[in-house]
Amino acid sequence: MPTEPALDLVLEKKEALADGVVELTLRSPDGRDLPPWAPGAHIDIVLGDGLVRQYSLCGDPAERSVLQVAVLREPASRGGSAYVHERLAIGDAVEVRGPRNHFALAGARRYIFIAGGIGITPIVPMIAAAAAAGAEWHLFYGGRTRTSMAFADVLEDRHPDNVSIQPQDEAGILDLLEILADPAPDVAVYCCGPEPLLAAVEAECARWPQGALHLERFVAKPGAAEGPSRSFEVELAQSGLTLTVPEHRSILEVVSAAGVDVYSSCQEGTCGTCEVGVLSGTPDHRDSILGPTEREEGQAMMICVSRAVSARLVLDI
Incomplete structure (x- = not known):
């Protein structure tokens, strides 16, 4: 399946930021x-052995000569973080x-x-922009632990009144009930981290105004891609084709098999590469990217995992 045009870069610097975390600086x-990129953006890095992984950009968007990401060495690595830590030189x-951005900083x-753990990476440039x-x-x-928390010291030094660092071994877990106690208008909540933290923040923000919460996942939300599987039709407005998507094949698979070029990467509904516009019909959103408002509007969908509520979709491809 086709993918986005690639940048051929070189690893200029590889620096330890915290226990199990390295920062990569990439340059042409x-x-x-x-x-150009904006806070919240991420890139795909194509590693050896056919691995492709998504990492949030954590540098300065004004610095156009380099791209920087921070990578956690996952104990149960599927190969990506192990490759970065052990083999990339x-x-x-x-x-x-990329870059691409489904976690943009709204006004x-x-x-x-x-932030939880390595989830601090997209937050770092957001903080700079907000400040x-x-x-x-x-x-x-x-x-x-404090030693495992990348950027903790520099953020605390730069913004001592605006940063609360809470290592679990010193002070327990974040008190989300207190942090999110006041659903005030014109307040945006941005969260990135492990799934238990994201799920807990989602639960606490259920009483907040719609659109206040912004999350980013690099692993599919549990159960997101599940649901009834029936066949439906997709009309490709640009290509002039009408195709049937059977029960056990994705839109992406069917469209690609018909010879239509569509960019794709994770095929899990987390990276956003295969996003396409919806011209008519009702999508069955099964990705882990779009927020409630975007789902309700139904103007775009991730065709690697999402399906159709209506019998027919017209897509802008």
């Missing part, structure tokens, strides 16, 4: 500027796709940032 071999060529009067804009904000950052 010829020194040219890299694509300074000077290696690195293929990158708000005040921000509540909640530069003069917005009110506070970061609540939890982790296993």
